[in-house]
Amino acid sequence: MTGALSLAYHAESVGVRIGPATLVEDVSIDVAHGELVALVGPNGAGKSTLLSVLAGDRSPSSGTVAFDDRDVRDWTPGDLARRRAVLAQDNQVAFPFRVWEVVEMGRAPWQGLSEADGDEEAIAQALATCDVAHLTERTFTSLSGGERARVSLARVLAQRTRAVLLDEPTAALDLKHQEDVLRVARSLAHDGVAVAVVLHDLSLAAAYADRIAVMERGRIAALGSPADVLTPALIERVYGLPVHVLDGPDGTPLVLPRR
Amino acid sequence: MADAVVTPVGAPGLAPASRPRLRAAALFVALAVLLAVGVIASAGVGQLTVSVTEVIGALLRGIGIDTAWAPSSKITYEALWQIRFPRVAMSLLVGAALAVAGAVMQAVFGNPLAEPGVVGVSSGAALGAALGIVSGGVLAGVVGTASMAFIGGVGATLMVYVMARAGGRTEVVTLLLTGIAVNAFAGAGLALVIFVGDSAAREQIVFWQLGSLNGSRWNEVAVVAVFAVAASTIALALARRYDLLALGERTAGHLGLRVERLRIVSIVLVAVLTGAAVAFAGIISFVGLVVPHAIRMVLGPAHRLLLTGSLLGGAVLLVWADLFARTAVTGAELPIGLLTSLIGGPFFFYLLRRARARQGGWA
Structure with missing residues (x-):
């Protein structure tokens, strides 16, 4: 193929x-x-x-x-x-950022470009795709290991590469x-x-x-x-x-x- | 889960929460009020008590607006403008600079315990400034002392940075141990400088080292203002990059951040902010620890709000701390550095214990 x-x-x-x-x-x-x-x-x-x-x-x-x-x-x-987006093995966040903020970080490469208009939609879709939309207001540091992994994956998807x-x-x-x-x-x-x-x-x-x-x-x-x-x-x-x-x-x- | 991929739009709507924004607005208003009240109180209280209206009147006259509130006595007016106002302005600037320096340092180290005083940047800057004072000549002047403090601060920050990082992370225990080493070394250097200095320089260094805003002059205020405003502006412009750094340097790099460059710029910023503060106010510890932490608890860790809040909060803290230092004991003035350490020390204990509980050890 x-x-x-x-x-x-x-x-x-x-x-x-x-x-x-x-x-x-x-x-x-x-x-x-x-x-x-x-x-x-x-x-x-x-x-x-x-x-x-x-x-x-x-x-x-x-x-x-x-x-x-x-x-x-x-x-x-x-x-x-x-x-290209990368999901590392070990996903930590140093400060108690909210899940929404963490996924939003995936949009950072597009800041200042026309693609940034799609930020909200990209974030929302990534959250839904990874089944973490219900966690948006939680802090990353309060999540379980599995939830962290999925939120990190959502961040990668939000990058849209x-x-x-x-x-x-x-x-x-x-x-x-x-x-x-x-x-x-x-x-x-x-x-x-x-x-x-x-x-x-x-x-x-x-x-x-x-x-x-x-x-x-x-x-x-x-x-x-x-x-x-x-x-x-x-x-x-x-x-x-x-x-x-x-x-x-x-x-x-x-x-x-x-x- | 999988079907959501096929339908790109129409995911659950989520406006970026308005609650934090409201909170931020409330906090900023509160800080602004505290700041205004603190400024007026600090300018009015002291050996010569000046009424609130007179302080405001003098301020307005100073910027060319004559009102009925302006103090009738020329001595009062001069005392305010020669002694009180520069001191208040210095406390604002030093507080803001130290708090922003703390927040930047914590962002770069990815660790809430990093602080210029704790890890030795302040004492490095102090050593530089003391060298300037003793060597006399150009270096003992206002700009000279500030430059020397900056050089000392850069040296100490670089040392901490190089020593305390392993595998791209800074562990609490390494950071603090490095701080001990840097503080010890800078302390010994400072002692040596005091030892070799003449008695006038000695006295100057000892008192200044305790941390005091006493005798602040406008030309000093101007130097600190230039450095503090410039460095804080740059730090604020970098806020969103500091957010990315929380993901760890590798992931931040994957998101397009030039991590190494950001770090170097930040180290210079921390050194400039700390050096500017230390050069004229001596070592005032823990402001950079307590203020960003308190702001983070209310506003969350996103750096645009955190840095702005720290700037304001640091100014508020030092205005009030200075007012307290001047008035707590009649007839004497407490060194402000002593005062902030008195509050900051226990707070640091609390943070340490929490970090330990959370990380399950001294990692």
Whole structure:
């Protein structure tokens, strides 16, 4: 499907080294507009590092990352913020801002531009989409972990960018909200947004992603459609755990540890 | 949840709450009234008591409007304009500058316990100013002392900033420990300066160090005014960026904020504000802690209101504190720095305990 769509990200043999440690090595990956790519892999496999390179936070030690046909490091912070939004793993707010204010911060890149006229509508829609409209007057610091995660996601949506990077958006969420968040991600992709998501739950990734990149010790061990990538042999090798891969009732693969 | 994506408009209507706006208006009116009353009271009360009408009359005559209220005695008029008014003006400016400096510092450190006095910026500025006083010549002049205080303030702020941050965050314990170190170092420097100075300079430094608005002159007021107004204006212009900083520097960066640049500008602002205040009023601690905190409790943390409220609140606090310092003990004047620490100290304890309870430790 990548061929038909314009590329948001084109990363070529990206490597990240800090001192003697190699966090990411020789990773090449594309993310097209309208596509949801899941990054999976064991802890410390380099998923978050790769995401931060795509986000432009971190310069790769080797290789290049092109974003919207330009090196990601060449964009000014403002231009980048109008083109891609990032949900970090750890979302804290230092002072007791109200939820509405936190989501409004997602509109900051558009301040002073004609798009700012749509602020209220973008905020309201993002709040509704993430199921947090009832929390608008609460302070962020008073929310539960799951509520914080959803409000932070709403902030990312309010930014209205054509690329979205989500680092473990489901980590603090219950079953329903996990599904909800990925459904939101899915519908973003449906609307032409390029979405890259770091996930831990392989079955969840299989159900919602167009493509899955399995990372193993900094490298991409496999990249392709869920059905192609999620084989018992590969997962056992990467995770060191024997698994069953079953056909789910809706046809998507289900990954279960062999117990 | 998912269907809301398909229908873009028509989400539940939510006007940005009008309640906080009302609150803000009420608070600003209250602060303005307190400020006006404080100014008139502070100008009127003292060894020479001047009536309210005479204070107002003298003020008006000073700006060229002659009224029946103007004081009949020339001595009263001169006393007001030579002694009382510059002092009141200085208290307003110093209070506003310190409170805004505190608010900016808390925004940059993402920590409500950051304050120029606590983390050592004030003592750094004091060391600079003291060096200026002792070295004499140009540096002992009004502008010279202010510049030296500014340099000392920048040095101390940079040091705290470099030492107290780890992985993009400032932990309370590191911040306070750094403050202890900076305060100790600046204190030792100050002691050394007093040691080597001649007796006149010594006395000047010791009294000034305690914090006092006594003997404020118009030329000093003018210097503080220029710095305080300029720096506060810039801080207010940056208000919305400070809001973003609350999300953490990485996320703020994702929203297009040039975090490093904002930080450097803010450090200079804090140093200018603190230096201007400290240069002529000595070390007045805790204003930058108490005022922004109180304002935040009423108005919330959004920085446009917080900075404006802190500016007003700081001015109010110091006008009244100075009035109290002058009149609490008959025949003597309490150092105002002592007074603010007396109130600020316990308040700081309370904040510490709360921070500890909330964060579950000294993180």
